[in-house]
Amino acid sequence: MTDLQRRLRHLVVLAGLALVPLLGISAAGVQAYDNLPCSSRRTINACTAECTTENYLLECSCLFDDLDGNSQTAVCQPGLPCCFDMPCERWDGTSVYECLRGGGSLDGITPKNCGWSPEEGGGTCGCVPPLVHGDYALEDLFVTNPDLRYTAPFGCRCPFTTDEQWLRLGVCNPPGVTKLQIKLNFAKPSMDGIDLKGTLAVPDGFSPAGATLQVSVGGVVKTFTLDTKGKAKVGTDQAQVFVKKRKGLVLAQDARLTVKLAKGSFAASLADEGLVDATVTDAAVTIPIEVVMNGTTYAKAQPQPYSAKQGKSGKTK
Numbered sequence: 001m002t003d004l005q006r007r008l009r010h011l012v013v014l015a016g017l018a019l020v021p022l023l024g025i026s027a028a029g030v031q032a033y034d035n036l037p038c039s040s041r042r043t044i045n046a047c048t049a050e051c052t053t054e055n056y057l058l059e060c061s062c063l064f065d066d067l068d069g070n071s072q073t074a075v076c077q078p079g080l081p082c083c084f085d086m087p088c089e090r091w092d093g094t095s096v097y098e099c100l101r102g103g104g105s106l107d108g109i110t111p112k113n114c115g116w117s118p119e120e121g122g123g124t125c126g127c128v129p130p131l132v133h134g135d136y137a138l139e140d141l142f143v144t145n146p147d148l149r150y151t152a153p154f155g156c157r158c159p160f161t162t163d164e165q166w167l168r169l170g171v172c173n174p175p176g177v178t179k180l181q182i183k184l185n186f187a188k189p190s191m192d193g194i195d196l197k198g199t200l201a202v203p204d205g206f207s208p209a210g211a212t213l214q215v216s217v218g219g220v221v222k223t224f225t226l227d228t229k230g231k232a233k234v235g236t237d238q239a240q241v242f243v244k245k246r247k248g249l250v251l252a253q254d255a256r257l258t259v260k261l262a263k264g265s266f267a268a269s270l271a272d273e274g275l276v277d278a279t280v281t282d283a284a285v286t287i288p289i290e291v292v293m294n295g296t297t298y299a300k301a302q303p304q305p306y307s308a309k310q311g312k313s314g315k316t317k
Contacts, residue, residue, distance in 0.1 A: 037104075038062035038083045039167065044074045047083035061086055061102070063154050081167050085155040088114035089138050091125040099125035103155070104170075113156045127156035131172055162288050162301045174300035175200055175291050176254060182217070182287070182304075184267045184314040186277045192266040194220060199254040200241065200293060206250050208241055215239065215259050216290040219269040222261060230255075236262040241293070257291070267314075279310045287316070 038061065041047045047064040062083050066073035076082040091099040096116040102125070103114025115128040127133055134154050153163055158172035166172065176199035185191040194217050208230035214223045222239075224232035230241040242256040267277065274285035282305040291298045308314030 038085050039081045039170070041083040042076045044082075065154075084153050084167075085113070087134060087136060087138065087155050088125045088127055093122045094125075096123065099123070103128070130159060131156035132159050133157070160301065161299045162286065165288055165290065165299045165301065169290070169297050169299050171297045171299055173201075173296075173298050175257065175289065175298040177289065177300060177302050180217070180287060180289070180302050180304060180316065182266070182270065182275065182316045184270070184275060184277075184308070186267065186308075186311055186313060189265045189267060190263060192264050194259070194261040194264075194266065196257070196259040196289070198257050200257050200291060200298060202241070202243060202250070202253060202255045202293075204250065204252045206243060206255075208243055211241070211294050212292075213239055213241065214290075214292040216288075217259075217261075218266075218273045218275070218287045218289075220261065220264070220266045222259075236264070275306055275314055275316070276308070277310055277314070278308060280314075281307050283307070285316065 038047065041049075041062065044064045044066075047062045048060060050062070051060040063086060064083055066077075066082055068077065073082075085104065086102060088099065088103055091102045091114065096118070097108045099114050099116040100111055101108050104112045105114075106112070111128045113128060113131060114125050117124045117126065134157050136154060153167055157163065158166045160172060160174035161169070177196070178199070179195065179197040181195045183193045196215070196217060208226040209228040211226045211230075212223065213226055213232065214221065216222075222234070222237050224234060224237075224239045226232050226239075226241060230243055232239045237260070239259045240257070242258075243250055244253060244255070267275070270287075271277075273287055274283060285304050285306045287302045287304055289300045289302050304316035306314065306316045
């Protein structure tokens with residue numbers, strides 16, 4: 001796209017946004033997806049259900065991205081999203097309610113993804129920290145060419161997770177990771193190990209007894225049920241959540257977490273993260289970590305250096 005085209009689109013976009021209140025577009029009109037979140041829509045027709053003109057900024061709540069670059073694609077690829085929230089800036093100059101609901105707020109009061117900054121004569125809508133701006137130019141979202149494809153994700157991005165984690169899990173709530181060490185034994189595949197240490201935010205009154213803890217490190221998934229002391233052991237795998245009490249009460253805190261997986265076969269699951277059976281020294285890899293405790297999900301993309309000797313062993317530290 002040329003600079004002239006961008007400038008022309010920018011002027012049209014600004015004019016379109018200025019018309020929003022004049023056209024009487026209501027919160028109900030632009031939020032018809034409340035009962036069908038963008039990420040759950042599996043076809044281009046469902047994704048663009050609110051779109052009644054070519055001006056996406058005025059009419060659409062969601063945007064379609066086929067992710068494979070094929071302009072003929074009309075259905076999501078299996079296991080992947082293809083429908084994404086409109087960027088927060090879509091709601092500039094409208095209302096705080098539309099801004100917050102556009103970002104995914106359940107009540108239109110508590111910010112999620114998008115937050116409202118009041119200004120004289122209106123306000124602006126932008127990503128809520130720690131989320132960051134998505135990889136797009138707002139003027140590019142005025143669409144006159146139906147074959148123009150987008151680059152996902154739209155809206156806000158989470159700096160702590162991979163895009164895949166963020167889109168799939170819908171969380172920007174990272175566990176504190178103080179240590180991650182993965183050891184792979186290519187000579188003896190059943191002798192791999194993973195050692196994870198960090199913290200999890202727990203609420204007031206949390207009780208570890210019977211709590212379910214699911215941990216995924218690069219696709220290696222283990223599930224534990226904690227006892228009254230926050231401990232669990234399944235075979236050679238162990239986990240513990242250390243919860244402190246004050247006068248017999250558990251207050252909201254960052255509880256210490258330890259997970260130790262031993263004598264496993266993890267190399268196949270970790271190969272797509274770059275932990276390959278080859279001779280490398282301090283190769284930069286990113287390990288996606290996901291922890292789910294009692295239904296609350298924590299996710300993080302953890303950078304690690306990886307060194308290995310082909311046919312022998314490999315480890316991160």
